[in-house]
Amino acid sequence: MLELLAAAASADAPPAWIQWLPIIGMIAIFWFLIIRPQMKRQKEHQQKVAGLKKGDQVVTAGGLIGKVVKVTDDQVELELAQGVRVKAIKATIGDIIPPGGSAAND
Structure with a gap:
């Protein structure tokens, strides 16, 4: 009797790799919707x-x-006004304003 129960229990259990599918799917979604676009913007x-x-x-x-x-x-080195100059780290530059235009994030 125990042999039949053990055989039935093992036959009903899905393969182990199927349990990982939702986690792999979530990682793929995060990669394509969040991480990859952010890396592209940073580049x-x-x-x-x-x-x-x-x-x-x-x-x-x-x-x-x-x-x-x-x-x-x-x-x-940036000139903010006539005779007013400041130094800034390049990484703190948010955007470049095209000539005759306004910044993209205004």
Whole structure:
């Protein structure tokens, strides 16, 4: 009798890999909907920042709008107003304002 119960219990149990399908599906959803687009945006931002040049108008992460006066390896010097210059870390540049336009995140 015990043999029949053991055989019936093992026949009803699904394979072990089926139990992992929901978890694998959730990971795939997170990858394609959250992680991958974020990595793409980060890569685009890094390319924008690497292409900064003198004369570009930028918006910092703090919301300051200024014109790039000088570019070094990891810093930019911004002119916020006539005679007002500040240094900013390149990574804090939020967006580059196209000539005659407004920033994309305004």
